[in-house]
Amino acid sequence: MSNPPCNLATPNKMDAGNGSQRICRVGNVHPSPSPDPRRCQEMESSTVPHRCYSRLFWGFIVVLVDIGVNRFDILPDFIGYWMISTAARDLSSVGPEFRAVRSLAGVLAALDIIQLFSLSSPLGSMLGIVGILLSCALVWQLLGGVARDCFVHGHYDLVQSAHFRRSLYLGCMIAVALLWIAAFYYQQVASAIGLIVVLTGIFATLLVVALLRTARLRLFGA
Numbered sequence: 001m002s003n004p005p006c007n008l009a010t011p012n013k014m015d016a017g018n019g020s021q022r023i024c025r026v027g028n029v030h031p032s033p034s035p036d037p038r039r040c041q042e043m044e045s046s047t048v049p050h051r052c053y054s055r056l057f058w059g060f061i062v063v064l065v066d067i068g069v070n071r072f073d074i075l076p077d078f079i080g081y082w083m084i085s086t087a088a089r090d091l092s093s094v095g096p097e098f099r100a101v102r103s104l105a106g107v108l109a110a111l112d113i114i115q116l117f118s119l120s121s122p123l124g125s126m127l128g129i130v131g132i133l134l135s136c137a138l139v140w141q142l143l144g145g146v147a148r149d150c151f152v153h154g155h156y157d158l159v160q161s162a163h164f165r166r167s168l169y170l171g172c173m174i175a176v177a178l179l180w181i182a183a184f185y186y187q188q189v190a191s192a193i194g195l196i197v198v199l200t201g202i203f204a205t206l207l208v209v210a211l212l213r214t215a216r217l218r219l220f221g222a
Helices: 037-064 077-090 096-115 122-152 156-185 187-220
Strands: none
Touching: 037 077, 037 187, 077 096, 077 122, 096 122, 122 156, 122 187, 156 187
């Protein structure tokens, strides 16, 4: 008589007692596998950049939109710069450009808070010019980081678009700074110059916002 297979337990007299009708055995029970840390890291690494690009997008929207009530901005720019800074912090592993963006956005947030209390003073005007120059540096570094990310993923058309748009943004903001200075010397046309400054600033910011949205969709989907 052949021996029973080794993976089957041999019944004994203790298996059935008191008239039991069925014997149920559970063998070779293994604990549930623990989550693979590498898989969890891959899932996390794919979702974090998507959230960061979304935060960059909405940060620039906050900077762009001004909702004033009795000359008080209820959606101040420093909130948008804070969003940009935290997103750049989480993207710092992508490239050194995002580390620079984090610092520049933090400085711009601080400048905006100071400007809230010095809008009508010469200090406020000077800080406005400094803010324009810092925003140029921020966008230059930011779109450089986006171009690097798109290049790694093979979206070469977005790489060219990022380089073109940051150059165009730089030109627009230099024009804004020059027009701002000219408004002090040509008071009779200061209102017209102010309108041109606002429209140019909106156009330049929309260049960045549109690229961030496109890059997010192309890199990570909806």
